[in-house]
Amino acid sequence: MKNEGSKIVKWLLIGISLLFAFLFLLLPLFTVISEALRNGWAAYKEAVTDEYTISAIWLTVEATVIAVLINTIFGLFAAWSVTKFYFRGKKLMTTMIDIPVTVSPIIAGLIFLLTFGRQSPIYPYLQAANIQIVFAVPGIVLATVFVTFPFISRELIPVLESQGTDEEEAAALMGASGLTIFRRVTFPHIKWAFLYGIVLCAARAMGEFGAVSVLSGHLRGKTNTLPLHVEILFNEFRYVPAFAVSSILVMMAVVILIIRSVVEYRGKGAE
Amino acid sequence: MKKAKSKRVIPGFGLSLGVTLSILSIVVLIPLVSLVIYTAQMDLGDIIETITRPRVLASFKVSFLTALTASLINAVMGVILAWVLVRYQFPGKRILDGMIELPFALPTAVAGISLTALTTDTGLIGSVFDKIGIKIAYTKIGITVALIFIGIPFVVRAVQPILEKLDSSYEEAAGMLGANRKKIFRKIILPEIFPAALTGFGLALGRCIGEYGSVVFIAGNMPYETEITPLIIMSELQEYDYASATAIALVMLIFSFAILFAVNLAQARNSRIINGGSK
Numbered sequence: 001m002k003n004e005g006s007k008i009v010k011w012l013l014i015g016i017s018l019l020f021a022f023l024f025l026l027l028p029l030f031t032v033i034s035e036a037l038r039n040g041w042a043a044y045k046e047a048v049t050d051e052y053t054i055s056a057i058w059l060t061v062e063a064t065v066i067a068v069l070i071n072t073i074f075g076l077f078a079a080w081s082v083t084k085f086y087f088r089g090k091k092l093m094t095t096m097i098d099i100p101v102t103v104s105p106i107i108a109g110l111i112f113l114l115t116f117g118r119q120s121p122i123y124p125y126l127q128a129a130n131i132q133i134v135f136a137v138p139g140i141v142l143a144t145v146f147v148t149f150p151f152i153s154r155e156l157i158p159v160l161e162s163q164g165t166d167e168e169e170a171a172a173l174m175g176a177s178g179l180t181i182f183r184r185v186t187f188p189h190i191k192w193a194f195l196y197g198i199v200l201c202a203a204r205a206m207g208e209f210g211a212v213s214v215l216s217g218h219l220r221g222k223t224n225t226l227p228l229h230v231e232i233l234f235n236e237f238r239y240v241p242a243f244a245v246s247s248i249l250v251m252m253a254v255v256i257l258i259i260r261s262v263v264e265y266r267g268k269g270a271e
Numbered sequence: 272m273k274k275a276k277s278k279r280v281i282p283g284f285g286l287s288l289g290v291t292l293s294i295l296s297i298v299v300l301i302p303l304v305s306l307v308i309y310t311a312q313m314d315l316g317d318i319i320e321t322i323t324r325p326r327v328l329a330s331f332k333v334s335f336l337t338a339l340t341a342s343l344i345n346a347v348m349g350v351i352l353a354w355v356l357v358r359y360q361f362p363g364k365r366i367l368d369g370m371i372e373l374p375f376a377l378p379t380a381v382a383g384i385s386l387t388a389l390t391t392d393t394g395l396i397g398s399v400f401d402k403i404g405i406k407i408a409y410t411k412i413g414i415t416v417a418l419i420f421i422g423i424p425f426v427v428r429a430v431q432p433i434l435e436k437l438d439s440s441y442e443e444a445a446g447m448l449g450a451n452r453k454k455i456f457r458k459i460i461l462p463e464i465f466p467a468a469l470t471g472f473g474l475a476l477g478r479c480i481g482e483y484g485s486v487v488f489i490a491g492n493m494p495y496e497t498e499i500t501p502l503i504i505m506s507e508l509q510e511y512d513y514a515s516a517t518a519i520a521l522v523m524l525i526f527s528f529a530i531l532f533a534v535n536l537a538q539a540r541n542s543r544i545i546n547g548g549s550k
Contacts, residue, residue, distance in 0.1 A: 006452065010359055017355040017367065020348055023396070024420050025373050028385040031395070035388055074294040081287040085279060093291075096299055102531045104481025106501040107520045110508065111302040114309045119513060121308075146298055168281045178283035200375065207378025209484035210501065214508055227380040227484065234384050234488065243388075246381040253376040260376075261369045 032250050035243035047244035055221045056229040057248065059137065060206050063225060067144040067205040068198055075152030075197060079190075080182070082153075083160035084168060094157075100149040108146050109214025112139060135217035140225060143211035148201045155197035159190050192267030199263060203256045207249065309517055321518040329495040330503045331522070337411055337499070338479035341418030346472040348419075349426025350464065356427070357434040371427050374420055379484030386417055387489045409491030414499065417485040422478060426471030433467040433541065466540045473534035477527050 037044055047053065081087075082094060100108065114120060116133040126133065133139045163186075171181045187194075209227040216223040224232070226249055233242035321327065355361075356368050374382065390397040390407035397407050407413045437460065445455045483501040490497040500523055507516035 009452070013351055013355050014359055014361050016348075017352050018363070020352070021367055021370055024416075024423065025370050027389060027395070028382060028420070029373070029377075031385045031389050032381060035385075070294065070298075074291065074298075077287040077290040078295075080283065081291050084281050085284050085288070087284075087288065093295070096295060098531075099299055099303070102477055102527050104483065104501050104504075104520075104523055104527070106483050106504050106508075107481065107523060110504065110513075110516055110520050111306045113508065114513065114517070115302045115305040117513070119309075120305065142298075146302070149298055165281060172280045172282060178281075178286075181281065182283075203376040207376075207381070209378060209380045210505075213483075214505065227378045230378075230380050230384065231488075239388070242384060246378075246384060249378045249381050253373065253378070253381075256376045257369050257372055260372060261365070 029250060029254075032243050032246045035239060036247040038243075039240050043240055044244050044247075047241035048248065050241070052220045052224065053226075053229060053241075053245055053248075056224045056226045056245070059140065059224065060226040062137075063141050063144040063208075063212075064202055064205040066141050067148050068201050070145050071148055071152045071201050072198065074149070075156055075194075078153040079156035079160050080186075082157055083163075084165050097150045097153060100146050105147060105208065105210025106214060108211040109143055112142055112146070112211075112215055134215055136223060139215035140212050140223060143215045144205045144208050147208050147211050148204045151201040151204060152194070152197035155193045155200070156190050159193045160186070163189050192263055195263045196260065196267065199256055199260050203253065206252060306517070306520075309513070310521060313514055313518065317514065318518040318521070321515045322522050326494050326498070327500075327503060327519055330498050330500045333411065333414070333496070333498060334480055334500040337414040338418055338476055338482075341415045341422055341479055342472050342476040344415075344419055345422040345426050345475050346468050349423060349471055349475075350430055350468050352423070352427045353430035353434055353464075357431060371424050374422075374424050379421065379482070380488070382420055383417060383485040383488035386420065386485065387413070390416060390489065408489050409493075409497065411497060413489040413491070414486050414497060417489050418479040418482060421482050421485055422475030425475040425478065426468060429471030429474065429541075430464050430467045433464050437463055466537045470534055470537040470541055473530050473537065477530040477534070480526060480530075481523065 036047075078097060082090060113134055115122075116126065116139065117123065131138075133142065167185050168181050171185050176184070207227055208225075209231070212225055213228060213231070216225070216228055218224065218228065218232070220229075220232070226245060230242050230245050230249070233239075233245060352367075352371065356364065356371075387394075387408050389395050390400075390413055392398060392401040392406065392408075394408070400407055405412070407416060441459050442455050445459055450458070481501060483499075483505070486499055487502060490499060490502070492498050492502055500519060504516045504519050504523075507513075507519070
């Protein structure tokens with residue numbers, strides 16, 4: 001079957017793919033690192049250990065951890081109710097869950113601005129209770145939760161769906177409690193998908209820019225996440241610090257990609 | 272009712288549905304409802320006046336054309352990449368497979384400034400193109416480049432599982448019967464992967480239309496020329512003109528939902544292929 005022609009096609013296609021990956025994926029990564037180190041190590045270290053950078057790192061970590069926690073709780077309960085039970089409106093519910101990833105991040109920011117901002121009907125009550133949501137940390141966290149909302153449930157639902165409900169039913173008939181069934185019967189099946197979802201969720205949460213940008217007050221040291229800090233530095237033409245801060249995010253992205261590959265590889269092996 | 276109840280042997284229905292609906296309401300439903308309430312208070316004439324401003328109309332055109340171009344390029348490149356990853360063995364294959372997901376993992380702002388640095392007329396790539404008179408950064412080409420970066424994993428990850436399921440015995444049979452490779456691809460492979468490529472194309476298009484972070488840096492943001500719709504919404508918000516921002520956002524939302532609907536149709540066919548005809 002294999003003749004000269006198909007070999008040429010094969011290496012041509014591989015060549016195109018590798019060239020594309022080099023230009024569009026690898027080169028941008030190298031650019032971040034080389035621009036960050038343009039003025040040497042000392043300048044790099046200074047930018048990375050700057051007090052505003054450090055506070056941006058903490059805010060990013062805070063928003064990411066909360067988003068992962070909330071979406072984990074939501075993902076587990078949502079996947080359990082969608083795949084183990086029949087009820088009316090299930091289709092509508094799964095569509096609603098997917099809405100956050102289909103709207104533009106800017107619109108995500110906008111709807112929270114309309115919900116909690118000055119022209120909202122509940123704004124007077126929030127003020128009376130001294131709760132500040134927009135242009136403050138809670139707004140950033142809410143926006144992050146929103147844009148990553150379906151990331152975990154979306155990984156779990158297909159796995160649970162293909163697994164069916166027989167094992168859980170058998171366990172329930174033998175008298176196992178809900179928690180025991182979940183821990184002993186269901187969870188081993190979804191372990192890898194669950195981890196994969198968490199990784200995806202964390203990746204998107206730490207990098208979210210548009211939605212967070214709408215809801216952040218852009219106060220350095222207060223409501224600035226890492227990506228927003230990058231934007232401010234870049235717009236001030238401080239390129240070396242901008243790329244140095246970006247390099248932190250690049251390292252996080254590479255770590256996430258490696259974890260993802262390992263999780264996927266182990267997950268395939270476990271099947 | 273009784274029958275429905277007897278089906279629920281597994282415990283935890285009330286609790287899990289309750290938790291799910293509560294979180295769903297706080298995070299998604301209430302904000303969406305507030306958008307609806309806010310829109311209902313707006314005057315239809317004002318909405319139409321806002322969305323037909325020449326600058327807004329120009330931004331729709333820029334956003335749509337660049338997203339469409341990028342997604343078409345991604346549809347072709349995505350199929351090639353998926354094909355190479357599924358069918359061929361070569362050194363570095365696993366690294367390539369892992370790298371496809373980079374645009375999901377790399378924050379969009381970082382991608383944006385990095386692509387900008389690469390493609391300005393002093394950048395590594397930009398200087399080469401500058402010699403032949405093509406400017407990339409701060410033009411529509413730049414926007415398209417950023418969107419290609421953002422959209423590529425959508426197509427690859429949609430097509431890959433379909434190609435993995437595709438039984439190569441049909442291709443072999445067609446080859447035995449004398450069909451050439453072009454014909455095999457057109458008649459056997461393409462019809463199978465087309466819905467998946469379409470799904471990936473739709474997902475990429477939906478994402479690209481709304482993309483903000485990677486585009487603002489490379490676009491230059493010149494009104495009428497390289498100003499995308501999300502940026503217009505952002506500027507309205509910075510001037511606290513929430514009514515105009517909402518009006519423009521509504522147009523984008525309608526468009527995204529139309530894409531989502533089309534994608535769901537294509538996906539229904541995909542899952543039939545993945546799960547086999549019986550399901």
